[in-house]
Amino acid sequence: xxxxxxxxxxxxxxxxxxxxxxxxxxxxxxxxxxxxxxxxxxxxxxxxxxxxxxxxxxxxxxxxxxxxxxxxxxxxxxxxxxxxxxxxxxxxxxxxxxxxxxxxxxxxxxxxxxxxxxxxxxxxxxxxxxxxxxxxxxxxxxxxxxxxxxxxxxxxxxxxxxxxxxxxxxxxxxxxxxxxxxxxxxxxxxxxxxxxx
Numbered sequence: 686x687x688x689x690x691x692x693x694x695x696x697x698x699x700x701x702x703x704x705x706x707x708x709x710x711x712x713x714x715x716x717x718x719x720x721x722x723x724x725x726x727x728x729x730x731x732x733x734x735x736x737x738x739x740x741x742x743x744x745x746x747x748x749x750x751x752x753x754x755x756x757x758x759x760x761x762x763x764x765x766x767x768x769x770x771x772x773x774x775x776x777x778x779x780x781x782x783x784x785x786x787x788x789x790x791x792x793x794x795x796x797x798x799x800x801x802x803x804x805x806x807x808x809x810x811x812x813x814x815x816x817x818x819x820x821x822x823x824x825x826x827x828x829x830x831x832x833x834x835x836x837x838x839x840x841x842x843x844x845x846x847x848x849x850x851x852x853x854x855x856x857x858x859x860x861x862x863x864x865x866x867x868x869x870x871x872x873x874x875x876x877x878x879x880x881x882x
Contacts, residue, residue: 800871805859
């Protein structure tokens, strides 16, 4: 009897790791890219005619680990492939960003005074090209824009139930802002160097 109990206990201990399969929820990169594309298009208007990414940025895709996970875990257990960007908070931020872009930032992106940074924000790239009377207004618009961009990345992560996705959402959006920048606009490459699209 004692010997049988020993074997049953050993079998249970050996089976435990097999029975306890943890399903990690991976970041749905393709869905995030699609959501970012639609969001950015609503903010900056018509997509740039040349919507190809800069040469120093690889095209988005699934990581080998995520593809392997798809093979191991049936799709019934996989995370939904949608990223929600339709909450009232996100829509309010998007509306403010669109108004700010139309009224101020578009003009200064076109002139080259303002550009898109590699981390999903905007920056005054060439303050010397701004008239002295315009500098305070442009700096305020850039600060307001960056505050809204920080907030929207956080809100998208929270709206999708994964606060830990904020960094990946920011990275996805950073690529999309640059990809949809119009010809002549400035952006930072991966090293932080300003380049003109």
